[in-house]
Amino acid sequence: MPSKEETVCNHVQWIDFTQPTQGEMEQLAKRYGLNNYIVRDCLDPDHLPKYDLIEDVHFLILRFFSHSFDKQIATVQDLTNKIAIFYNHDFLLTLHKDEVRFIESIREKYVQPGKCSSTDEVVIKIILQALESFNNPVMRLSERIDFYENHILLKGMAHGYIEALYYIKQQASMCNKILLLMLEPINHIKANKQNSVDLQELKEQHVKIQTLYNQALEDVNNLMNLYMSFTAQRTNDVMKVLTIFSVFFMPLTFISGIYGMNFEYMHELHSKWGYPVVLSLMVLVSLGIYAWIKKKNWL
Structure with missing residues (x-):
């Protein structure tokens, strides 16, 4: 010891x-x-x-x-x-x-x-x-x-x-x-x-x-x-980006979903200008969403 x-x-x-x-x-x-x-x-x-x-x-x-x-x-x-x-x-x-x-x-x-x-x-x-x-x-x-x-x-x-x-x-x-x-x-x-x-x-x-x-x-x-x-905060930023993308694509998906149903009596399907009109509508919708988001200072 x-x-x-x-x-x-x-x-x-x-x-x-x-x-x-x-x-x-x-x-x-x-x-x-x-x-x-x-x-x-x-x-x-x-x-x-x-x-x-x-x-x-x-x-x-x-x-x-x-x-x-x-x-x-x-x-x-x-x-x-x-x-x-x-x-x-x-x-x-x-x-x-x-x-x-x-x-x-x-x-x-x-x-x-x-x-x-x-x-x-x-x-x-x-x-x-x-x-x-x-x-x-x-x-x-x-x-x-x-x-x-x-x-x-x-x-x-x-x-x-x-x-x-x-x-x-x-x-x-x-x-x-x-x-x-x-x-x-x-x-x-x-x-x-x-x-x-x-x-x-x-x-x-x-x-x-x-x-x-x-x-x-x-x-x-x-x-x-x-x-x-x-x-x-970083998680919120990621979720914010994903939310903004979903805001853009939801109305576009809605429009394309309607015209993807292929019903017989949808006049736009047989119209000569139906396709460019729908594309133009999608662009206008996207621009409107972008302007709204900028106004809210979310971007």
């Missing part, structure tokens, strides 16, 4: 686990008096952010963005990874599936004595880094939205745009949901003189990133509506 146990904040034991098993979690639960229900939540890879306080142990589940944009995905487990945190004044446990770079950097900074005042300060740094992992992805989403907006407005629509916009919307919506749930652990961090500035920065960063995702979600929804409007 890859794990590291070191002392931080002068006396607190920080134990960091990677891929803990069920048996290892049971040993931790006995060692630190952890509740079995929150240990079970800790092992759920799809669990969303949450906060619990049982006796004197704080339990947090955080999620940080880990998707590399190599394929179109929109599930919680594919977009993000989970970090579970147990802590109080005497210990700090962090558990995660894979190696987390910002966890290592925070450990290197605070493993030295006197570098932090409490476990709350370390937890604030971990949550802040988890939040900042969503910053670059929302910028990438905004760039992709701008790309599709320019192509739809200036270069016309292409096959596959609506599918791409759907995945952008799903990713923005999923991240926005995770950020909304991250507010619960943030609000339960206690502020003191030493960490009040860091806590305020954490809250401001949360508001900033969530605002960016809300804006991206609103932009992609507007773009999808615009795309659907253009699609409907």
Whole structure:
């Protein structure tokens, strides 16, 4: 089991686990008096952010963005990874599936004595880094939205745009949901003189990133509506052309249908000028229809 146990904040034991098993979690639960229900939540890879306080142990589940944009995905487990945190004044446990770079950097900074005042300060740094992992992805989403907006407005629509916009919307919506749930652990961090500035920065960063995702979600929804409007307009244009053609040919078909019945007592059939007269009538009818359509500004 890859794990590291070191002392931080002068006396607190920080134990960091990677891929803990069920048996290892049971040993931790006995060692630190952890509740079995929150240990079970800790092992759920799809669990969303949450906060619990049982006796004197704080339990947090955080999620940080880990998707590399190599394929179109929109599930919680594919977009993000989970970090579970147990802590109080005497210990700090962090558990995660894979190696987390910002966890290592925070450990290197605070493993030295006197570098932090409490476990709350370390937890604030971990949550802040988890939040900042969503910053670059929302910028990438905004760039992709701008790309599709320019192509739809200036270069016309292409096959596959609506599918791409759907995945952008799903990713923005999923991240926005995770950020909304991250507010619960943030609000339960206690502020003191030493960490009040860091806590305020954490809250401001949360508001900033969530605002960016809300804006991206609103932009992609507007773009999808615009795309659907253009699609409907194009369909209407096609139907308009087909309708105009049918307006021209319906009276002509009516006239030709009458004279195609070949009744014996149709005088025009035996008239020398019957054929050119009927053709002239068709031309006049067509010109009249054209003039009427132009007057209505349908062409």
